Amino acid sequence: MKIALVSPYDFAYPGGVCNHISNLEEQLTKMGHDVKIIAPASKAVSALGERLIPIGKPRPVPVSGSVARITLSPWLSSRIKRVLEREKFEVAHLHEPLMPMLCTTVLRLSNAPNIGTFHASGGKPWYDFGTPLGKLILKKWFRRLDYKIAVSKPAMDYVNKFFPDEYSIVPNGVDTGHFRPDVEPLEEYLDGKLNILFIGRLEKRKGLDYLLDAYQQVKREIPDSRLLVVGPGIRLRKKYEKRVARRGIEDVIFIGYATYGDLPRYYKTADIVCCPATGWESFGIVLIEAMAVGTPVVASNILGYASVLTHGSEGLLVPPKNVPGLAEALLSLAGDESRRQKMSQNGIATAQKYSWENVAKQVLACYQKALG
Known part of the structure; x- marks a missing residue:
């Protein structure tokens, strides 16, 4: 045809x-x-x-x-x-x-x-x-x-x-041959710190503002943690970097644009992927990619995300724009490796449907x- x-x-x-x-x-x-x-x-x-x-x-x-x-x-x-x-x-x-x-x-x-x-x-x-x-x-x-x-x-x-x-x-x-559980993580971030990953364009609706606030709380509870921010965007990146510096939040790494070839390695490096979008998402492609690699997800409970992720199965859903709820969900998974492993297996199975x-x-x- x-x-x-x-x-x-x-x-x-x-x-x-x-x-x-x-x-x-x-x-x-x-x-x-x-x-x-x-x-x-x-x-x-x-x-x-x-x-x-x-x-x-x-x-x-x-x-x-x-x-x-x-x-x-x-x-x-x-x-x-x-x-x-x-x-x-x-x-x-x-x-x-x-x-x-x-x-x-x-x-x-x-x-x-x-x-x-x-x-x-x-x-x-x-x-x-x-x-x-x-x-x-x-x-x-x-x-x-x-x-x-x-x-x-x-x-x-x-x-x-x-x-x-x-x-x-x-x-x-999702390309399940590209996003798969056996990809190699990025060696430079395998130093024992808990890695939380944000992937997406640096646009206001993607909710990075709320994740930065939540991560500040996580960092106080788990000093040995890191936030990796991956995605294109210059204007808001400068604003976010100033905000992080002004508040003295350590271990927030702005990666910038990552190639398609490197994306699975970032997912594999992460212990938790966080998708804090505030709305206007018809589908959770980042969620599915993370699941395919086997990384549990904390995401906003918006329609597009809730249509692909079942709360408590492949990850956790929290109300959008809710900093305390986001921090609580991240801390909950951070402190429960066996639960993360179970969510990882559930996510891999769910991703195959896509x-x-x-x-x-x-x-x-x-x-x-x-x-x-």
């Missing part, structure tokens, strides 16, 4: 939707399908070669407490039309299909069955233009979709508020339904 996977986001910049598309492309290609990714790209993505068709120059746009790097050019039609005529895709699979301008233009011009996957579960990612005309345009684009997918129940419930329809839930996946092989099979079943 000849498949187009369409991303509205800059494919040269790491992010959940782009990672989802990359892994899906790899798995579908392994299964014998001819797959191309259509996306804006701020620079060449050499790893994909001709499998990536770059269209449009991405610009940073604030969206729902984050920054979306999308192309807003209204002059994409002729380029997209040429690509669609040349490639003759049998299926066009658009991720966040109502995000302008690349996805909406492909949606308008594609003559193949159009499948849309909705990832978001918070804010207003273009679902509401704020004007009657804008809403009419979105509804017109939405009617071009032949099949609708949401990555979780929270994502489905969210998009249903704007566009009531029938959706299939197909979750995000392997990309299983997810790709579910996606293909959706394609077949759309093709009739």
Whole structure:
């Protein structure tokens, strides 16, 4: 089957939707399908070669407490039309299909069955233009979709508020060959200290503020502990580093961006992974990656996280923005190695359900339904 996977986001910049598309492309290609990714790209993505068709120059746009790097050019039609005529895709699979301008233009011009996957579960990612005309345009684009997918129940419930329809839930996946229990940890952090790990972009909604406050309490109780902060972001990193220095909190290490190859090693190095996001998470991909490696998780009890982690099984859920609760949960697991081991085994078993092989099979079943 000849498949187009369409991303509205800059494919040269790491992010959940782009990672989802990359892994899906790899798995579908392994299964014998001819797959191309259509996306804006701020620079060449050499790893994909001709499998990536770059269209449009991405610009940073604030969206729902984050920054979306999308192309807003209204002059994409002729380029997209040429690509669609040349490639003759049998299926066009658009991720966040109502995000302008690349996805909406492909949606308008594609003559193949159009499948849309909705990832978001918070804010207003273009679902509401704020004007009657804008809403009419979105509804017109939405009617071009032949099949609708949401990555979780929270994502489905969210998009249903704007566009009531029938959706299939197909979750995000994890590369269980890459994120696996037998990866090697990072030697420099194996000095006997308890390692707590935060992985994510340094954005306010990711909740690092609350983790820093909670870790200050943990550090008082367990002096032999360390907080590793992994993820891109410059502006807030400087703020967080000043905050840590001002309060005299020791052993907070800001790693910055980590390569995909190194991520499993960070998870393996950690005794506990902490995901303190305040909301707007439709799915807990970091939680699943940690589980696949076998590291227990302490996470906010928000819908996207609670849909993948069972409290007391693979980790603990605490109310968002609750510093005392976060500190208590971290201390509880820190002091109970046997419980962490049990959660580790439960997490490994749970993560297998989200392997990309299983997810790709579910996606293909959706394609077949759309093709009739």
